[in-house]
Amino acid sequence: MSFTTTIEKYTDFEFEKFFDRVRPDDVTAAMEKEKPGVLDFLTMLSPRAAEFLEPMARRAQQLTVQHFGRTIHLFIPLYISNYCSNQCVYCGFNCTHAITRRKLDLKEIEAEARAIAATGMQHLLLLTGESVEMTPIDYLEAAVSLLKSYFASVGVEMFPMQVDAYQRLRAAGADSLTLYQEVYDRQIYRRLHLAGRKTDYRFRLDAPERGAWAGFRAINIGPLIGLGEPRREVFFAGLHARYLDDHFLDTEVGLSLPRLNPAEGDFRPEYRADDRTFVQLLLALRLFMPRAALTVSTRERADFRNHLIRLGITRLSAGSCTGVGGYARPVGEKTPQFVVSDTRSVQQVAEAIAAQGYQPVYKDWDLIA
Amino acid sequence: MHRDPLTIGTQTFTSRLFTGTGKFSxxxxxxxxxxxSGSEMITVALRRIDMGAGTENILNFIPKTVTLLPNTSGARTAQEAVRIARIAREAGCGRFIKIEVITDSKYLMPDNxxxxKATEILAKEDFVVLPYVLPDLPLAxxxxxxxxxxxxxxGAPIGSNRGLETRALIALLIENCRVPVVVDAGxxxxxxxxxxxEMGADAVLVNTAIATAQDPAAMGHAFALAVSAGRMAFKAKLSEESATARASSPLTGFLDSPPQKSPQ
Amino acid sequence: MKVTINGDLASIAACTIGELVAQRGLDPKGLVVEHNQRIVKQEKWPDIRLQDGDHLELLSFVGGG
Structure with a gap:
């Protein structure tokens, strides 16, 4: 049993026909359900539902406040390596790009940790490019252990692993796993991932549940918006989240909808989700998964992120550097994984959150060893 | 605790529990x-005195600080209610009057x-009129x-103890009335x-449930706590709702305006 | 003299409402007197002379909800 079996049921599903049949009444009925089903979710994702953005927003806000209170959880990413053996045509770390490759040693990581901790951030997301050779599990394990002494929570976002490797990271102190499928559409996935281990669609798709087996407290998943048709992609991400939620009761499921930004290279996304569509996708997810964490990264503009605070998101990154290191001493990073749109400091983001009547949460909980 | 007074007519009450003097042993x-209970308003009825038995005056058991709310029980028409009201005022106990006109002795439903009609007359005579009615928005x-x-x-027929059977209709009054809504009976x-x-009533009037409890004083206290808790819950919810309403520009309104540059 | 008090015929010795209330030992607090369908204010009680055949209603507050 894996999510692969679930998603394969939709291989021949006629999305366009379904969307064409959606009536306004279907949308309101779906919105008002206490537990919307998967087709209710798809109804809320339909182009027709775009007319119901405001009521969806109000419901999303109400549900989010009900389950999370008026709080926004803050975290900060730390990239410790940009070595990558994959060839993802949309990514700045693509192995064919002639960028400066770097990997921080433990001493450098500690310096970054000190600099980040000084901002008050307590929840760290540790990232690497995906290179098993250059960032082997021993290295990652050591990095997690080190960072755990500086932060209340360390999450990892790196190449998909087997359960035993995840267990090692868990034992080292990592408590959450973030792994984006990038694109759920299998054909598109194949076209965009040209080389490396990442060409294995299924190994990646099943990784979040392996992480759940390994005992990560929280699992974050999502599609990269722009690679596949956004409504379908978010539908599959929602299904994936519901699958994890149903199968792993002790795991907090979270989602993020990173929108493609121009990165290194000349990739032009085939699909686009404008702000209005993006908001609809987020709202539909919230209504479908009322208790799921929803993250919005610094890929999004500051003013847009401010507006999203009241629309059901629960986590924001802040003060992010998306190149390797960059906190201990500014490196004038030319080749980030993606371009940061919201360049505000942690303090500024926290103030913006407070200005909306929400509480910025630096430390949600602490894992007691 | 911040103050949350209730004003009826020109009088201000701290307690939102109104009580009655009927059925005490x-x-x-x-x-x-x-x-x-801390109740600051209590109902009384007007009757011919029993010339034979030297019964104790009920007023001797009600502190001066508590407002008397004479009712017009026994009245079957507006005219009878008006007469009782005028008599009650002559007793020198204030201008408050609960109009209660009951023509149905099976269910004791008030005759709206x-x-x-009684309200129209008595309000002109400067009474503070509290009409007891079936919840009916146009009538209200x-x-x-x-x-x-x-x-x-x-909420339910007098003395029935059945609770908020008319909840949905009372909700309409609460939503739409400018004057306080006091849930009475049942x-x-x-x-x-x-x-x-909790649903937003301004006060409640409770008599039977308190008077006929084994320990009326304790039950009065229990009702007072319940009324405070319900009021507090309503206010807590209210502030949340008003926070939403404060977004006079809708939550998704920003999508219609041209994108702004990020600050700084 | 005979008057009707609260519907019952009664022989009384009092000449005024004030005297009647006092003789019957009634607590004037909250007491209302209707004399021939007219409410008489308390301060007027000593002034209202009773006559044979008068109708009096004496009312006071009792328990009620």
Missing amino acids: AKAQIAEMLAR WETL RRLEAAGAAAVMPL LGRPSHAAAAM
């Missing part, structure tokens, strides 16, 4: 109940039509227009009173 219990509007100081819809348990307050 001993009058002394009334004083004790008032002390324990006669009640409205007419009562307001006639000068009623509050409306008192019933509230049999503190939880009923809490529910009424």
